[in-house]
Amino acid sequence: xxxxxxxxxxxxxxxxTVSYPFGPAWTPDKFRGRIEFKLAxxxxxxxxxxxxxxxxxxxxxxxxxxxxxxxxxxxVFCGLCEYYCxxxxxxxxxDWHMAHAVEHEFEMAIREVIPYVACSACNAKALASAPNxxxxxxxxxxxxxxxxxxxxxxxxxxxxxxxGVAS
Amino acid sequence: xxxxxxxxxxxxxxxxxxxxxxLGLMLKGLDRxxxxxxxxxxGPPLAQPLYDLVxxxxxxxxxxxxxxxxxxxxxxLIGTVAMALATALVPIPGLYTPDPMLGDLLVLLYxxxxxxxxxxxxxxxxxxxxxxxxxxxxMAVMLAYExxxxxxxxxxxxxxxxxxxxxxxxxxxxxxxxxxxxxxFLFDPVMWPALxxxxxxxxxxLGIIPFDIPEAETEVLEGPLLEYxxxxxxxxxxxxxxxxxxxxxxxIALFFPIAPDGFPGLLVQVAKxxxxxxxxxxxxxxxxxxxxxxxxxxxxxKWPLALSALSLAIVALA
Amino acid sequence: xxxxxxxSAQTRRMAALxxxxxxxxxxxxxxxDVECATTALIPRYDVERLGCQYCGSPRHADIVLITGPLTxxxxxxxxxxxxxxxxxxxxxxxxxxxISGGIFxxxxxxxxxISKYIPVDINVPGCAPRPQAIIEGIAQAIEVWRERx
Numbered sequence: 004x005x006x007x008x009x010x011x012x013x014x015x016x017x018x019x020t021v022s023y024p025f026g027p028a029w030t031p032d033k034f035r036g037r038i039e040f041k042l043a044x045x046x047x048x049x050x051x052x053x054x055x056x057x058x059x060x061x062x063x064x065x066x067x068x069x070x071x072x073x074x075x076x077x078x079v080f081c082g083l084c085e086y087y088c089x090x091x092x093x094x095x096x097x098d099w100h101m102a103h104a105v106e107h108e109f110e111m112a113i114r115e116v117i118p119y120v121a122c123s124a125c126n127a128k129a130l131a132s133a134p135n136x137x138x139x140x141x142x143x144x145x146x147x148x149x150x151x152x153x154x155x156x157x158x159x160x161x162x163x164x165x166x167g168v169a170s
Numbered sequence: 171x172x173x174x175x176x177x178x179x180x181x182x183x184x185x186x187x188x189x190x191x192x193l194g195l196m197l198k199g200l201d202r203x204x205x206x207x208x209x210x211x212x213g214p215p216l217a218q219p220l221y222d223l224v225x226x227x228x229x230x231x232x233x234x235x236x237x238x239x240x241x242x243x244x245x246x247l248i249g250t251v252a253m254a255l256a257t258a259l260v261p262i263p264g265l266y267t268p269d270p271m272l273g274d275l276l277v278l279l280y281x282x283x284x285x286x287x288x289x290x291x292x293x294x295x296x297x298x299x300x301x302x303x304x305x306x307x308x309m310a311v312m313l314a315y316e317x318x319x320x321x322x323x324x325x326x327x328x329x330x331x332x333x334x335x336x337x338x339x340x341x342x343x344x345x346x347x348x349x350x351x352x353x354x355f356l357f358d359p360v361m362w363p364a365l366x367x368x369x370x371x372x373x374x375x376l377g378i379i380p381f382d383i384p385e386a387e388t389e390v391l392e393g394p395l396l397e398y399x400x401x402x403x404x405x406x407x408x409x410x411x412x413x414x415x416x417x418x419x420x421x422i423a424l425f426f427p428i429a430p431d432g433f434p435g436l437l438v439q440v441a442k443x444x445x446x447x448x449x450x451x452x453x454x455x456x457x458x459x460x461x462x463x464x465x466x467x468x469x470x471x472k473w474p475l476a477l478s479a480l481s482l483a484i485v486a487l488a
Numbered sequence: 489x490x491x492x493x494x495x496s497a498q499t500r501r502m503a504a505l506x507x508x509x510x511x512x513x514x515x516x517x518x519x520x521d522v523e524c525a526t527t528a529l530i531p532r533y534d535v536e537r538l539g540c541q542y543c544g545s546p547r548h549a550d551i552v553l554i555t556g557p558l559t560x561x562x563x564x565x566x567x568x569x570x571x572x573x574x575x576x577x578x579x580x581x582x583x584x585x586x587i588s589g590g591i592f593x594x595x596x597x598x599x600x601x602i603s604k605y606i607p608v609d610i611n612v613p614g615c616a617p618r619p620q621a622i623i624e625g626i627a628q629a630i631e632v633w634r635e636r637x
Binding site: 079102105 | 531532533534537581584587588589590591592593594603608609610611612613614615617618620621623624625627628632
Binding site: 202206209210211212213214215218220221222224225227228229230231232392395396397398399400403 | 499500502503504505506507508531534536537539541543544545547548550572574575576637
């Protein structure tokens with residue numbers, strides 16, 4: 004007779020249905036949702052492209068720079084790219100509102116370009132990717148990081164060596 | 171002239187046809203809403219069965235190549251017409267007595283078998299193997315529940331007839347008049363086994379869990395109705411809504427037809443149907459699982475048959 | 489508005505309140521199928537509020553949920569069942585597998601994207617999408633279906 008107790012409890016307590024789509028939906032804090040890409044923090048290491056499980060992330064060399072292309076319709080939200088990115092340029096938000104009509108299928112993508120610039124020291128063609136100096140004492144300040152961004156890899160090494168003791 | 175118009179009007183507008191359809195749809199809507207609330211969900215709006223019918227009218231009916239087309243398309247039509255006629259035969263105590271020229275309790279019993287037979291024929295005419303399974307299961311269930319039904323009706327008729335000093339009377343008007351003067355059979359201990367048998371019979375007739383094996387969605391992919399779509403399926407839904415009204419009305423007429431005269435009688439009838447539907451169908455539907463076909467068959471051959479035979483024996487001997 | 493137009497508008501409004509759902513598993517791993525079942529059966533994400541009802545037969549369906557990348561083995565069966573569904577209908581691709589192959593992309597037995605074989609209307613990405621996301625996709629599909637009625 005347990006079901007009778009359940010029936011009466013259901014009637015008394017009311018429905019336990021969440022109010023979405025007629026109301027807001029609750030999302031947990033650690034929900035693995037849509038990817039967010041911060042161009043300013045990307046070092047161009049392409050680790051995310053290597054570990055992306057379904058191959059949703061792709062880097063292409065274009066005349067303008069290194070293009071980051073990510074298609075949400077292949078992303079399986081595994082979180083490996085976020086885990087392996089050294090600078091937290093890729094992060095998973097909690098956004099899951101991605102249902103779309105099929106005309107917008109290829110608009111559900113992130114297309115960003117890390118541009119080529121002329122090196123401010125030797126004028127060679129350099130990629131303006133974020134510098135990621137790890138384990139340097141004393142740590143780089145924000146202006147030094149911005150200065151390093153516009154240097155080619157050779158000049159970055161020279162600047163680091165001239166700065167202080169290589170550790 | 172007026173009398174000859176009366177029967178078609180009774181069949182099409184009130185209490186058959188449109189009124190019975192509205193009543194049946196309302197009962198089904200209430201049933202779905204209450205079932206959802208009992209399960210802790212919100213449930214569809216009350217007019218949902220009406221929306222379903224309107225939507226089905228807008229889709230197209232696809233007929234399979236191997237189906238027998240006249241039977242495939244004609245079966246739901248026959249069922250709906252039979253049920254519309256049956257709604258004109260069920261009396262509303264205090265308000266409406268059916269035209270005696272139409273027929274009476276026995277004709278109503280025959281008409282009540284038509285939806286089940288139509289479902290069987292539709293299942294086999296559709297040519298699909300699931301339809302054939304639905305056909306055989308529907309036949310088994312129908313054979314199982316027809317026996318108790320006939321015995322229940324016989325015991326009620328016998329009680330009425332013997333109480334009036336004659337033989338069994340199969341006239342619904344007489345049964346109602348007898349109960350209105352001598353007390354409803356609901357409160358008559360001699361008729362309680364028959365009442366229990368009827369309460370077991372009508373979920374099976376309406377195709378409600380635990381006895382909805384022929385139309386089981388998860389087991390035989392909706393059985394006989396598998397190949398139907400569009401307006402033909404809508405006719406089946408209309409037939410099932412009308413049948414709910416007929417069977418509930420029959421149950422009320424057989425066991426508890428005490429009602430005031432005139433328009434309040436109609437309200438009392440609707441209220442009784444709602445209570446019977448909600449308690450007998452909805453609560454049963456959400457609290458039980460579906461029985462297997464052999465379980466249901468043996469169940470009907472044991473308990474309802476025994477109860478209704480017991481009631482008939484007691485009435486005959488008393 | 490003439491009476492005919494008024495009746496037609498009213499019947500369209502009423503018919504759009506009763507979309508019936510049918511689910512086709514085109515070689516899916518069953519994750520999305522479990523989420524679809526959750527949307528319909530569990531009291532928490534009741535999809536019957538929108539008038540939807542899971543039907544057991546493709547002939548009764550209005551909104552088709554397709555899960556899974558179209559595997560080569562099941563392609564003929566899926567196309568055959570899809571042809572049984574009467575018009576007007578709306579197709580919803582649930583999960584990333586029908587849209588692009590998802591995690592099974594470039595597999596030798598996978599014929600994604602399914603839009604090469606079946607006209608899809610709404611995509612619901614996710615692996616597997618949340619029940620709330622599926623309900624959002626179904627709500628958008630109902631809007632599309634309302635136009636087609």
